[in-house]
Amino acid sequence: MLGGSAVHFALAASFFDTVHVVGPVGDDFGEAEREVLRARGVVTDDIERVEGGQTFFWRGEYGWDLNDRETLDTQLNVFAEFQPKLSKVSRDADVLFLANIQPDLQREVRQQCARARFVALDSMNLWIESARDSLIEAIGDVDCLLLNDGELRELTREPNLVRAARQIREWGPRVTVAKQGEYGAAMFTDEGFFGLPAFPLETVVDPTGAGDCFAGGFMGYIAAHPDAPLEHGLLCRAMAYGTAIASFNVEEFGTERVARLTSDEIAERVSELQRITHFVEKPVALRD
Amino acid sequence: MLGGSAVHFALAASFFDTVHVVGPVGDDFGEAEREVLRARGVVTDDIERVEGGQTFFWRGEYGWDLNDRETLDTQLNVFAEFQPKLSKVSRDADVLFLANIQPDLQREVRQQCARARFVALDSMNLWIESARDSLIEAIGDVDCLLLNDGELRELTREPNLVRAARQIREWGPRVTVAKQGEYGAAMFTDEGFFGLPAFPLETVVDPTGAGDCFAGGFMGYIAAHPDAPLEHGLLCRAMAYGTAIASFNVEEFGTERVARLTSDEIAERVSELQRITHFVEKPVALRD
Numbered sequence: 001m002l003g004g005s006a007v008h009f010a011l012a013a014s015f016f017d018t019v020h021v022v023g024p025v026g027d028d029f030g031e032a033e034r035e036v037l038r039a040r041g042v043v044t045d046d047i048e049r050v051e052g053g054q055t056f057f058w059r060g061e062y063g064w065d066l067n068d069r070e071t072l073d074t075q076l077n078v079f080a081e082f083q084p085k086l087s088k089v090s091r092d093a094d095v096l097f098l099a100n101i102q103p104d105l106q107r108e109v110r111q112q113c114a115r116a117r118f119v120a121l122d123s124m125n126l127w128i129e130s131a132r133d134s135l136i137e138a139i140g141d142v143d144c145l146l147l148n149d150g151e152l153r154e155l156t157r158e159p160n161l162v163r164a165a166r167q168i169r170e171w172g173p174r175v176t177v178a179k180q181g182e183y184g185a186a187m188f189t190d191e192g193f194f195g196l197p198a199f200p201l202e203t204v205v206d207p208t209g210a211g212d213c214f215a216g217g218f219m220g221y222i223a224a225h226p227d228a229p230l231e232h233g234l235l236c237r238a239m240a241y242g243t244a245i246a247s248f249n250v251e252e253f254g255t256e257r258v259a260r261l262t263s264d265e266i267a268e269r270v271s272e273l274q275r276i277t278h279f280v281e282k283p284v285a286l287r288d
Numbered sequence: 289m290l291g292g293s294a295v296h297f298a299l300a301a302s303f304f305d306t307v308h309v310v311g312p313v314g315d316d317f318g319e320a321e322r323e324v325l326r327a328r329g330v331v332t333d334d335i336e337r338v339e340g341g342q343t344f345f346w347r348g349e350y351g352w353d354l355n356d357r358e359t360l361d362t363q364l365n366v367f368a369e370f371q372p373k374l375s376k377v378s379r380d381a382d383v384l385f386l387a388n389i390q391p392d393l394q395r396e397v398r399q400q401c402a403r404a405r406f407v408a409l410d411s412m413n414l415w416i417e418s419a420r421d422s423l424i425e426a427i428g429d430v431d432c433l434l435l436n437d438g439e440l441r442e443l444t445r446e447p448n449l450v451r452a453a454r455q456i457r458e459w460g461p462r463v464t465v466a467k468q469g470e471y472g473a474a475m476f477t478d479e480g481f482f483g484l485p486a487f488p489l490e491t492v493v494d495p496t497g498a499g500d501c502f503a504g505g506f507m508g509y510i511a512a513h514p515d516a517p518l519e520h521g522l523l524c525r526a527m528a529y530g531t532a533i534a535s536f537n538v539e540e541f542g543t544e545r546v547a548r549l550t551s552d553e554i555a556e557r558v559s560e561l562q563r564i565t566h567f568v569e570k571p572v573a574l575r576d
Contacts, residue, residue: 196485
């Protein structure tokens with residue numbers, strides 16, 4: 001079914017700003033797939049159709065409690081030969097998300113978008129294990145790294161998340177977000193830490209793409225504030241929007257739920273998220 | 289070294305109220321061990337010394353990132369023959385915590401404390417696997433179940449935590465707290481959900497006892513409010529105190545850190561916890 005980082009990201013971010021997707025697809029990506037994006041106002045001009053090619057393909061299996069995921073098949077397909085050539089409007093992007101793909105490709109795209117004021121990068125264990133040096137170089141040229149916490153540990157070879165985030169800071173990005181699946185997400189900035197649980201759901205049908213929807217909501221919120229300084233508080237709110245949209249995504253398979261999501265539903269879930277994570281401090285007499 | 293549910297719990301709860309510990313120890317539990325508790329004002333009159341016996345013993349190993357723990361050895365020792373006989377003052381307890389032990393023993397203690405207005409119970413996979421029926425019966429007679437999230441899934445045979453908590457509610461307790469280690473804790477009450485990340489630490493030396501310290505802070509906070517209704521907001525604050533004290537416990541081995549903890553340090557960490565989990569909602573224009 002339709003999926004992939006760019007698709008999930010674009011749908012989530014489309015609630016905040018106009019999204020331009022860059023990437024190659026094969027003959028199996030037809031009008032129906034393109035229409036899912038267009039229906040949400042996503043600009044697909046930079047989606048390059050490779051004649052006779054097959055779109056990137058991933059297949060995996062989740063464990064009993066959905067916290068473990070095993071990759072059964074990854075086919076780069078048209079991505080193997082992809083040479084990104086961005087249109088003028090994409091090159092002028094204000095906010096850029098380098099979705100999970102071979103880090104050399106991420107660097108090429110990064111270089112073409114010289115004006116971006118905020119660039120984030122996602123990756124995965126495949127690239128950490130097969131292209132770590134290139135990945136670290138790519139990370140060195142972005143503002144924000146978004147990774148699963150396990151990948152963050154693997155990449156930095158540091159089991160402690162606070163120290164792992166400090167290592168990332170030394171490599172360049174001033175913001176590190178550790179995605180923690182069912183447990184939510186944690187952010188490290190120069191101004192401190194922010195932790196946000198996932199939205200509790202009684203029915204989780206398909207966790208695939210939740211991280212990309214999170215990224216879409218997070219980056220979308222930033223894109224929606226072109227004149228605001230990128231301070232900690234704004235990034236915390238961006239996390240809340242990312243968390244809210246990701247929580248809808250997992251309620252159904254593929255892109256089904258987010259494709260028909262409404263802005264009212266998002267706003268309501270962000271409010272609910274605020275409510276279920278907030279506690280009011282009151283003084284209590286402690287005994288030394 | 290000195291440890292165990294009752295010890296960690298008692299030290300953590302001692303910041304809020306007078307704690308009476310009930311349980312058996314062996315010859316290896318001497319004056320030095322007792323003094324660790326007494327120094328924090330914990331009443332040890334109901335700690336029963338079994339001549340010639342050995343204290344309950346646990347040994348385990350943590351994985352690289354401390355999220356996995358393997359039990360290498362569990363010796364019930366004096367607990368195997370223990371018949372709890374509580375003193376009058378312990379039987380009159382206002383708040384009762386049934387620390388992790390064979391559920392038949394937990395039920396015996398529960399029955400002796402008829403006046404308690406709030407009773408919580410902890411357990412572990414050993415009892416879920418060897419005494420599930422008795423455990424469910426014990427759970428049926430308490431107000432709050434505190435378990436690791438993995439144990440909650442195992443006990444209820446339900447992978448989804450929201451549904452697992454609903455199952456627990458049907459068995460009796462109106463409050464379920466899922467301890468999630470590095471990821472914090474989640475609470476389910478009749479008034480809703482509350483999620484709180486763990487306090488981020490750069491140095492975690494020994495996670496052993498963190499859950500018991502959490503329980504101690506949580507129950508201690510409740511005990512410190514004898515006249516307050518046990519509503520959701522109060523329980524959320526109780527979670528914050530539990531989280532704060534647990535975070536100190538893991539900074540050093542055994543009981544070392546909590547034994548010299550101060551009330552100012554706790555209050556400061558609760559404030560910090562409030563700061564790093566709070567985001568301020570601001571309206572944003574979303575596109576449908």
